[in-house]
Amino acid sequence: xxxxxxxxxxxxxxxxxDKRRMLLRDQLERVQKKLAHSxxxxxxxxxxxxxxxxxxxxxxxxxxGANGSGKTTMLRLLAKVMYPYAGAVQVNGRVGALIxxxxxxxxxxxxxENVYLYGSLLGVRxxxxxxxxxxxxxxxxxxxxxxxxxxxxxxxxxVRLGFAIAAFTEPDVLxxxxxxxxxxxxxxxxCLDRMRAVLAQGTTVVFVSHDLQAVESICxxxxxxxDGVVQADGRVREVLAGYRRTVEQAAEISGPAFGFMRVxxxxxxxPDGGSARSQxxxxxxxxxxxxxxxxxxxxxxxxxxxxxxIFLVGRETLFPAGETEVRCMIPYLPLPRGRxxxxxxxxxxxxxLLPWHPVSQxxxxxxxxxxxxxxxxxxxxxxxxxxxxxxxx
Amino acid sequence: xxxxxTDLGAGPPPEILFxxxxxxxxxxxxxxxxxxxxxxxxxxxxxxxxxxxxxxxAWTLLTPFALMVVFTIFxxxxxxxxxxxxxxxxxxxxxxxxxxxxSTSVSNGGQSLIVNSQLINKVYCPREVFPLxxxxxxxxxTAISVLMLCLLxxxxxxxxxxxxxxxxxxxxxxxxxxxGLTLLTSAVVVYFRDLRHVLPILLQLGLFATPVAYxxxxxxxxxxxxxxAVNPLAPVIDGYRRTILYGTAPNWELLVPGAITSLFxxxxxxxxxxxxxxxxxxxx
Numbered sequence: 001x002x003x004x005x006x007x008x009x010x011x012x013x014x015x016x017x018d019k020r021r022m023l024l025r026d027q028l029e030r031v032q033k034k035l036a037h038s039x040x041x042x043x044x045x046x047x048x049x050x051x052x053x054x055x056x057x058x059x060x061x062x063x064x065g066a067n068g069s070g071k072t073t074m075l076r077l078l079a080k081v082m083y084p085y086a087g088a089v090q091v092n093g094r095v096g097a098l099i100x101x102x103x104x105x106x107x108x109x110x111x112x113e114n115v116y117l118y119g120s121l122l123g124v125r126x127x128x129x130x131x132x133x134x135x136x137x138x139x140x141x142x143x144x145x146x147x148x149x150x151x152x153x154x155x156x157x158x159v160r161l162g163f164a165i166a167a168f169t170e171p172d173v174l175x176x177x178x179x180x181x182x183x184x185x186x187x188x189x190x191c192l193d194r195m196r197a198v199l200a201q202g203t204t205v206v207f208v209s210h211d212l213q214a215v216e217s218i219c220x221x222x223x224x225x226x227d228g229v230v231q232a233d234g235r236v237r238e239v240l241a242g243y244r245r246t247v248e249q250a251a252e253i254s255g256p257a258f259g260f261m262r263v264x265x266x267x268x269x270x271p272d273g274g275s276a277r278s279q280x281x282x283x284x285x286x287x288x289x290x291x292x293x294x295x296x297x298x299x300x301x302x303x304x305x306x307x308x309x310i311f312l313v314g315r316e317t318l319f320p321a322g323e324t325e326v327r328c329m330i331p332y333l334p335l336p337r338g339r340x341x342x343x344x345x346x347x348x349x350x351x352x353l354l355p356w357h358p359v360s361q362x363x364x365x366x367x368x369x370x371x372x373x374x375x376x377x378x379x380x381x382x383x384x385x386x387x388x389x390x391x392x393x
Numbered sequence: 394x395x396x397x398x399t400d401l402g403a404g405p406p407p408e409i410l411f412x413x414x415x416x417x418x419x420x421x422x423x424x425x426x427x428x429x430x431x432x433x434x435x436x437x438x439x440x441x442x443x444x445x446x447x448x449x450x451a452w453t454l455l456t457p458f459a460l461m462v463v464f465t466i467f468x469x470x471x472x473x474x475x476x477x478x479x480x481x482x483x484x485x486x487x488x489x490x491x492x493x494x495x496s497t498s499v500s501n502g503g504q505s506l507i508v509n510s511q512l513i514n515k516v517y518c519p520r521e522v523f524p525l526x527x528x529x530x531x532x533x534x535t536a537i538s539v540l541m542l543c544l545l546x547x548x549x550x551x552x553x554x555x556x557x558x559x560x561x562x563x564x565x566x567x568x569x570x571x572x573g574l575t576l577l578t579s580a581v582v583v584y585f586r587d588l589r590h591v592l593p594i595l596l597q598l599g600l601f602a603t604p605v606a607y608x609x610x611x612x613x614x615x616x617x618x619x620x621x622a623v624n625p626l627a628p629v630i631d632g633y634r635r636t637i638l639y640g641t642a643p644n645w646e647l648l649v650p651g652a653i654t655s656l657f658x659x660x661x662x663x664x665x666x667x668x669x670x671x672x673x674x675x676x677x
Contacts, residue, residue: 010405010409012404012405012409015675016675025560029532045572046404049401049405050401050405076514076515076674079515079517080517081513081514081515081516081674082671082674082675083411083413083672083674084411085405085410085411086405086406086409086411087405087409088411088412094519097515097516097517099514099515099516106437106441108440108441108444109437109440109441113437113440116433117433117434117437120430120432120433120518121430121433121512122428122430122516123426123427123430123518123519123677125428125429126433149444229401236638
C-alpha cells in the first residue's frame, strides 16, 4: 500500500441499542434471556453494513448521507478510533482527523499549549509543530489570543485553532467531519482553500459534510451512505444528483403538501410539446383549485431535488373560486442536461395558500455542464450559451 | 461481485469478523513512538492541576508533608510503633512515598480513559498512553516528594546506609505492580463504572493493609510470605526501610514472591487492557 491510501473493505459495525443502561437489573435480564436461549440480536443496531470505502493517495472523497447514515462512524473507523465488527480497515500513513475540532483541545490550557498537545495527539513531533507554529497561529487568526486560556475563546476561535493544527501538520490522510459549519463564512472559505492546498500537496482527503456545494467543490468522488449501506459510489456530481433526488422523494413521501389550494394538474412542455431542452423555451401549465376567490402570489422554482431552487419565477395572480389555469413561459431554459424538479408555492401576506413543495420531476436534454476547474465552487448548475473571440496582438 | 449475495439483514459472514491481534513488540514500539504524547499529556495534567490554585506546585510538597505530620503525631503517640531506633518521621515517610505513588497512579490512571473519552472518541493514539501518563504524573509527584525526604534526613541528622544501592530492585517491583494495576483498572472501569466509586474505598483499605504506618514485624512470621505475595507493596516498603534505614539487604524471601505477583499482574493487566481496547471508543 502506498502512503495515503485508504482501503476499507466489507466493513460492519454495530452498537448497543441500549448503550447507556449498564445497571445490574438489565445485566441480570440479559443473562436470563441468554439462558432461555433467545437470540440476543435485539440489543444491537447496525451502523454500517458491508461498506467499502477506497481512496487512492491524493484523492478527495466525500461521504454524504442523511443524519445517522453512518458517515461519522465510518470516519472514526478510518481514524482507527473505533474498530470494526467485521471487515478490514487499512489506512496507510499518518492520519489527521477532524472529527470534532474541539476534541483535542483542553479548555484550561492556553492556545499555545494546546497547539503542542493537539499536535502530539496527531502524532507530530514537537520540533515539527514548533516549525509550523507561526503558520498555525496566523491561519487561525489568533495572534493576540494564543497565550490566553482556551476556555475564554469563542467557539469560532476554538474551531479555527483545531482546524489550523490538523491542516498544517501535514498528514498523509486528512479526515474532516462537518466541522466547518461552526466558523463564519470567511473562515469556511479559508478552510476550503486550505483543503485544496493540502490536496495539491498529495494528501488524501475524506470530507463529510451536509453542505453539498462545498463537497462538490472539494471532492472528485463521493460515497453515499444510507442507513449504513453504500447507495452509490462514483463521480461526485452523479452521486450527489442521486442523493438530492432521494431527498426530494423523501419530501414528497413525507407529505404531499396540500394547503388551502390544490394542484389539479401540472404539465411541462419543451419546444414542439416535447421534453425540455437546454437553452430552448419551456412552458409550465398548472391547474389550481381554490375554494374561495383569493389574490395571492404564485412562485415556481426549479431545483436539483432539495427545496433550494436554482432559479425562481413568480407573479401576483387572482384566483377565482374553482379551477384556474396558470401558464408560465420561460423563453430560454438555462439548465444543463440532467434531472430537475419543479417546485411550487402560493403565498398570501398572512400565510401559505399552498406550501412550497415539489410538483414534478423532469429531464432536460442538452449539453453536459462544463466541469469546474479545481478549487472553484459553482453555486448553481446553470448552462449559458456563450460566444468567444480570441485575437492575438 | 460477491456483495450482491450478502444478506444485509443476517449480519456479516463469520469469516470476515474482525479480530484484534495483539503483538506485544508492535505495541511497545507504538507506545515508544508516542512518548512525546505521554510527556505532553502528563504536562497537561500538571498544568491543569495547579492552574488556578494559589499555592500552585507547592501542593506536591505539602500533601505528603501533611500526611507525614499526621502519621508522626498519631501513630508515634497513640500506637507507639517500634521503629528500632530510627526516627519515626523517616520510617513513616519511606512507607508513604511508595504508597502515595501507587494510590495516585491507580486512582487517577483508573479514570484516565473515562476522563479522556473525548479524545478516545476522536483521535487515534495508542490507548496505553492515558494510564501511562497518569503513572508518569504520579512518578514526578513522588520525585518531588523525595526532596522532602532529603530534607528530613538533614533535619533528623540520620544518614542513609550504603545498602541503599539495592533501591532500584524495589523500585522496579513497585513500578511494575503499580502500572499493572493502573492498566487493569483503567480498562475495567470503562465497562464497569461502579468501580470508580468503589476504588477510593479500596485504596483507603489498602493503606491500612500495607505497612505504611507500622512495620512488617507486626505481621505474624508464618503469614509474611503469603502477605507479600498478595500485597507486593509490603515487601517493597519493608525493603526500602531495611536497605536505607537499617543497613541490611532486602528480605528476598518476601521480595521475590512480591515481584512474581507484580509481574503476573502487569502481564494480566496488559492482556485485559488489549482485550477490552476495541470497545473503549464505543463505551467510553
